[in-house]
Amino acid sequence: xxxxxxxxxxxxxxxxxxxxxxxxxxxxxxxxxxxxxxxxxxxxxxxxxxxxxxxxxxxxxxxxxxxxxxxxxxxxxxxxxxxxxxxxxxxxxxxxxxxxxxxxxxxxxxxxxxxxxxxxxxxxxxxxxxxxxxxxxxxxxxxxxxxxxxxxxxxxxxxxxxxxxxxxxxxxxxxxxxxxxxxxxxxxxxxxxxxxxxxxxxxxxxxxxxxxxxxxxxxxxxxxxxxxxxxxxxxxxxxxxxxxxxxxxxxxxxxxxxxxxxxxxxxxxxxxxxxxxxxxxxxxxxxxxxxxxxxxxxxxxxxx
Numbered sequence: 062x063x064x065x066x067x068x069x070x071x072x073x074x075x076x077x078x079x080x081x082x083x084x085x086x087x088x089x090x091x092x093x094x095x096x097x098x099x100x101x102x103x104x105x106x107x108x109x110x111x112x113x114x115x116x117x118x119x120x121x122x123x124x125x126x127x128x129x130x131x132x133x134x135x136x137x138x139x140x141x142x143x144x145x146x147x148x149x150x151x152x153x154x155x156x157x158x159x160x161x162x163x164x165x166x167x168x169x170x171x172x173x174x175x176x177x178x179x180x181x182x183x184x185x186x187x188x189x190x191x192x193x194x195x196x197x198x199x200x201x202x203x204x205x206x207x208x209x210x211x212x213x214x215x216x217x218x219x220x221x222x223x224x225x226x227x228x229x230x231x232x233x234x235x236x237x238x239x240x241x242x243x244x245x246x247x248x249x250x251x252x253x254x255x256x257x258x259x260x261x262x263x264x265x266x267x268x269x270x271x272x273x274x275x276x277x278x279x280x281x282x283x284x285x286x287x288x289x290x291x292x293x294x295x296x297x298x299x300x301x302x303x304x305x306x307x308x309x310x311x312x313x314x315x316x317x318x319x320x321x322x323x324x325x326x327x328x329x330x331x332x333x334x335x336x337x338x339x340x341x342x343x344x345x346x347x348x349x350x351x352x353x354x355x356x357x358x359x360x361x362x363x364x365x
Contacts, residue, residue: 063246064211064212064245064246064270065211066212066270066299066301066327066328067112067114067141067328067356068327068328068329068346068350068352068356069111069112069114069328069329069331069342069343069346069353070112070114070115070116070143070301070328070329070331071104071107071112071114071115071116071330071331071332071333071339072116072117072303072330072331072332073115073116073117073118073120073123074332075094075103075332075333075334076094076100076103076122077094077118077120077122093334094334097122097125097126097129100122100126101126101129103333103334103335103336103339104126106335106336106339106340107333107339108137108139108140109336110336110339110340110343111343112339112343113139113140113141114140114141114142114143115140115141115142115143116142116143116145116214116272116301116330117142117143117145118144118145118146118148118216119144119145119146119147119148119201119202119204120148121148123204124204127142127204127205127208130208131207131208140209141209141210141211142205142208142209142210143210143211143212143213143214143248144201144202144205144210144213144214145213145214145215145216145248145250146198146201146202146213146214146215146216147197147201147216147219148201148216194234194235194238195238195242198238198239198242199242202243210243210245211245211246212245212246212247212248212270213239213243213245213246213247213248214247214248214249214250214270214272215232215235215247215248215249215250216250217250217251217252220232220249220250220251220257221251221252224251224253224256224257224260229260229263229264230264232249232260232261232264232266233264233265233266235247236266246270247266247269247270248269248270248271248272248301249261249269249270249271249272250271250272250273250303251271251272251273252273252274252281252282252283253273253283253284254271254273254275254282254283254284254289254292254300255283255284255288255289255291255292256284257271257273258271258292258297258298261298262297268297268298268299269298269299270298270299270301270327271298271299271300271301272300272301272302272303272330273289273300273301273302273303274302274303274304275289275293275300275302275303275304275320275323275326276302276304276305276306276307276311276316276319276320277307277311277315277316277319277320278307278310278311280304280307280308280310281304281307290323293323293324293325294324294325295325296324296325298325299325299327299328300325300326300327300328301326301327301328301330302320302323302326302328302329302330303329303330303331305317305320305329305331306331313341313342313345314345317329317342317345317346317348317349317350318345318348318349321346321349321350322349329346329350329353
């Protein structure tokens with residue numbers, strides 16, 4: 062199975078107070094988007110602009126967004142989620158508050174609660190990643206029941222940790238679980254695209270989906286701009302470019318023009334907190350990436 066990636070994806074950093082340049086702006090956004098209605102207003106603006114794919118973490122508050130979309134299936138029939146897991150902060154907080162076993166009990170799904178806990182406990186004892194991965198993934202994905210999730214990502218905090226530890230088979234375990242349990246395609250978010258790609262290929266994940274920082278300044282691009290450009294030119298994977306504006310350090314038109322001119326970019330993921338900013342980004346992408354413009358017009362017309 063191979064997912065058809067939309068060329069323009071909408072991200073969620075702004076909804077949870079993530080801004081790599083300004084803590085004040087991050088706090089203001091976190092306050093503004095405490096209410097699900099405020100998030101929905103922005104997602105509706107994105108959908109009206111022809112951006113129908115939401116790449117989001119499995120933050121607990123996303124559950125309320127999923128509930129609202131399930132309640133209005135006609136409005137959101139074309140809307141798609143790309144979940145990225147795990148949302149590491151909730152696990153870290155749970156371990157701090159309840160200990161390792163308490164945290165497992167909280168997050169393992171209720172499909173025969175006792176048996177799930179026992180399965181998880183034995184997996185920990187055996188250090189069996191595969192046995193533990195399935196119930197934890199089910200817990201993360203529960204909020205998306207009945208909604209479209211054709212691509213499921215492993216978050217960069219885990220990807221890059223596994224990469225550093227040399228735990229290569231964990232990537233294959235994740236990929237197999239995503240395909241077998243959810244009939245979806247696995248994706249990987251990383252801060253080190255040049256190092257990750259050969260590891261994924263080594264464990265048999267061909268033409269993977271990799272989301273990484275790709276911007277003109279080389280901002281937060283491990284290995285440097287030249288190494289990342291060299292990997293892009295290889296064409297051996299599907300790249301999703303994030304942080305294209307380098308957290309506001311690059312003017313929007315300059316940023317979009319540059320990234321649209323790079324080889325092997327399958328998608329661009331961007332965040333915005335206002336409809337006007339969403340529309341402006343779409344206009345810039347239309348100008349410098351005609352294929353994306355044609356795709357969004359087709360989506361708006363209902364022909365895709």
